[in-house]
Amino acid sequence: LLDTDMHCVNMLAILTTILMISSAYAVQWPAGSYTLVKAKTGCPTGWHEGWRKQDNEDNNNKNELTTGHHFYGTFGSNMKFYYCTKGQQTTSGTQSWPNGNYCILRQGISCPPGFQTGSIYWDDEDKNNSNEKDGILPSGEFGKNTLINYCCRSDGSYSTKILLPTEKPFYLLRFTSSPCQQIKGMIATEEIIKTDDEDNNNKNSNSGSHPLNDGGRNNRLYYCYYH
Template sequence: MGRCRLCHAISLSMMILHCALALPVEDGSVPNNDAPFQLIVNPKLVNRFTTHNMTLLCEHNSNVQTRLDEIFRMRIVKKSETGWDMIAEQRDVVQNPSVNGNVRASANIKGDISTVFLQISWDTVGDASFGVFKCDVTGFDARANVVTESSPEFEIREFQNFIEHFENLSKETKMKVEELKNWTENEVYELKKDFHDIENSIATLQRNKTSCDCERRLSSVETLLGSLTQWPGGFYALLRPKTGCPVDLAFFGGSDSFHKIHSESQSSLDPGDLQSQAFSPLTSFRVGSDNFFYMQFCEITRQFNLTPWPLGSFCIHKLLHHPCPAPFTTGRVSIDTENTGFAGDARNNIADRVYDPTLTFCCQGNSSATGPIRLPTESPFLLYRYGDVCQDVRGMSVSEEFIRINTDDSGLVDDLYGVYPDLDRVGSSGIKFYLCYYTKL
């Protein structure tokens, strides 16, 4: 199903703990389709200071036919300023391979082409492990002509490849959203395990960050981790901004959730419905003599990981028939809709009914809003403000937004229960919710 890169990210996140990263340009497990010989590095993701027993293997590419009938020399060479320097060489006239530098080598160049190889190993990865390598294989063809065949050049680079790798992971996550509709439950289960391991690795990175001696590299990594982070576990919903629901597997299927509130439509001295720039202009609209306020939601209805929510100060929407995720506390706000000519509509798991709905919330104020938390940064999103200050999120800029609903002037009144987002009473009847809109830095 093409999930190998996500699996690689698990080990990659662990390697970040040691700060100095090196990644091969191409996936060493995939043979090059154009050359009869190939180089394979193991492990594929290499840490300069802590990875041990790194190997570079030259072997026949079974997908490409070779002209060689008999081999008398295999070499692994490394590009230098003056050309190509020999790192290891095996000749048919000697028993053991010769090497230059602090490497070990093993080889077999006799017998069937499918079994020949030359492998070098570094006990501890260092400067000599990085650069451009290739292998040359020389021998005779079926007519006893001398032939030399080479692998493609294979580069093992340091930190600059790390950013490219994470960007590819985030692009692949977007593709998975569309693929998901055709997945089996077993495939979904396997992906959930991948994400859970990734989240654990990221948490480990955060715990060990202060002990690292290369903060500059970690700060560069910091903004990229949000692209890999998944939305925390639990059943809940976010209010949908004009940019749409976050591109995340957890929100798949929840983007059509809405509540069309029939707001005060008769003559009123109170300010009318209004929304700020984070919302579509069609959020508040009028049809004939009726005013409506259209709330759209992004619901999480399938669980993809069990990562707990970070401690902070903000609110999200609660889903009916599901408890708030820890460490949130439940609250409700009842909206008094227009009594005359009711024409509301709804399809969501947040409000208990279409007429005079009660919106359910999950709020927490367990930590200062100025203490940055980690949430996914791949797509814009909205959180309800709680405690007069927008929560700081790593890798995201934030603007304060609002929605204002002019509720019915007569009959029932708007009611508040438990904990709920920051809001103001507007005039004699009306509610103004304060929200925080996050976009990637």
């Protein structure tokens, strides 16, 4: 009986050690400050949140979202997206973002190491514009029109699986690759958003290194949902 008890104690000690080691080596979010679009499952623990409502075109609105999407927000003839922002002080790993082909949203005046910056501009509805915002948002301009700054990189192959946390689903954006960047231990599903932007004298634009946007007068972005 004593031998059995000792065996159980030893096994428990070994299992506890294994758990401690695996949690110590669990993949953490990269260092620095940046923003991701919020999924229905919520933000990573300790991150800041905010939202932006865009007043899209009123006349014969044709907003489009992938059926069965996983974005957290309100989506009809106007779009209300929520954002998850990791601050400099938020607990994370010390590693940089891995090489690959993808984009994140910029937070502050510069991108994390390895990324190039760029932006996308939405010419929102001109008439009785009802754009709103609250909380912590990505770097950009959020008045009667919307400009969001991004951080993009193409220094690795999309097919090389990179390491990022797998505890909870999240979004990245496509840059120049097709399909989505692959992440170890997660399935990537593409989800597309097309906003019906201002029809009259439309001023939509892109600059620098920005996520894939082939919509022209109506911005169309390609998100990668990891689950």
